[in-house]
Amino acid sequence: MVTAVLQRFASDGPSVHVSPAGVFDIGGFTITNSILYGWISALIIIALMIYIAHRVTVKPQGGIIQFFEAGIEFISNLVENAFEDKKVGRKYVPYFVTIFFFILLNNWLGLLPFVGEGFHRGENPLLRPFTGDLNATFAIGLFTMVLVYTASVRESGGLRKYLRHFFVGSPFNPLYFVIGLLEMFTDLTRVMSLSLRLFLNVTIGEIVIAVFAYLGSVAAPLTALPFTLIELFIGALQAYIFTVLATMYLAIAVNHSQDHSHSDALTEGEVPETMGVSSPQGARG
Amino acid sequence: MAITFAEAVNTAIIGKGLMIGGGFIGPAIGIGLIGGNYLQAVGRNPEAAKFLGQALIFVAIVELFGLLAFASIFIVK
Numbered sequence: 624m625v626t627a628v629l630q631r632f633a634s635d636g637p638s639v640h641v642s643p644a645g646v647f648d649i650g651g652f653t654i655t656n657s658i659l660y661g662w663i664s665a666l667i668i669i670a671l672m673i674y675i676a677h678r679v680t681v682k683p684q685g686g687i688i689q690f691f692e693a694g695i696e697f698i699s700n701l702v703e704n705a706f707e708d709k710k711v712g713r714k715y716v717p718y719f720v721t722i723f724f725f726i727l728l729n730n731w732l733g734l735l736p737f738v739g740e741g742f743h744r745g746e747n748p749l750l751r752p753f754t755g756d757l758n759a760t761f762a763i764g765l766f767t768m769v770l771v772y773t774a775s776v777r778e779s780g781g782l783r784k785y786l787r788h789f790f791v792g793s794p795f796n797p798l799y800f801v802i803g804l805l806e807m808f809t810d811l812t813r814v815m816s817l818s819l820r821l822f823l824n825v826t827i828g829e830i831v832i833a834v835f836a837y838l839g840s841v842a843a844p845l846t847a848l849p850f851t852l853i854e855l856f857i858g859a860l861q862a863y864i865f866t867v868l869a870t871m872y873l874a875i876a877v878n879h880s881q882d883h884s885h886s887d888a889l890t891e892g893e894v895p896e897t898m899g900v901s902s903p904q905g906a907r908g
Numbered sequence: 909m910a911i912t913f914a915e916a917v918n919t920a921i922i923g924k925g926l927m928i929g930g931g932f933i934g935p936a937i938g939i940g941l942i943g944g945n946y947l948q949a950v951g952r953n954p955e956a957a958k959f960l961g962q963a964l965i966f967v968a969i970v971e972l973f974g975l976l977a978f979a980s981i982f983i984v985k
Contacts, residue, residue, distance in 0.1 A: 823979055860964060
């Protein structure tokens, strides 16, 4: 047994797969291990949500239903308070609640022991956490930002008015024109920053857990436990941050266009207004 | 036949170590400043405790730069 432990320390170190690997092919499409687990967890989430939707009542109940009720109320309050007009915010609550629970449950389902390095099929793991794959988080980020842009254009009342809010002053002033173009370019990086933040947090969590499970050797469950608990917290935090940032991107565009709806044509003499970041929680004062 | 420094030492590992170490200093300072200032604000005015969510958002924004430094070690061969 001692030699077995020593051999473990003498080996090359823990093996962590950062990129997804193909598991099988369907008609020319390679199905990777992360999308396989993504389908499984999507089915779990759909079944759980249908069960909760049937069981929820006016009189509060305990257990898992209460947890989901509290989460939905928390996110819907957050989305509504981010907008100046609460009726506008209420329209977008279903999407943000969905994306919050999708990311949260995917992060938590990815921490189960059989996901990752547990089961192997050949050299590669059979299942990988869905949010630990850049393709998956990029899809989520792209979908969210496309919705945000479409909704911003619609709420601003036309593409011209939407583009107008990038320019703090008159667009014919060369300085404001260049700043406006830079603002537009910065806007496009939001897809990458949303998806990279989620992907890297989940992947680093996987790596840290694998390293400490390897260092623990025979006592691997004991050494990996604290980091798994930290990852539970980080998974919830990242789902919250993804939702809040997407809400704020939408709320900034919508609130800003509502401010200017009465005075659309700013003259050069006016003091340029700074892009105010509306606070999701501090709206009540 | 003389052996150059780059042949004798695996410079990629040194580069990766410097990248991780240097890249994590900034976010560590930043998160420390955010947390310290949040606690200072709460100590001065306990009403400010409700802004924890906003403080965490800024932690996430700062953290991204450390994560980018981590991601770039996979590029170095």
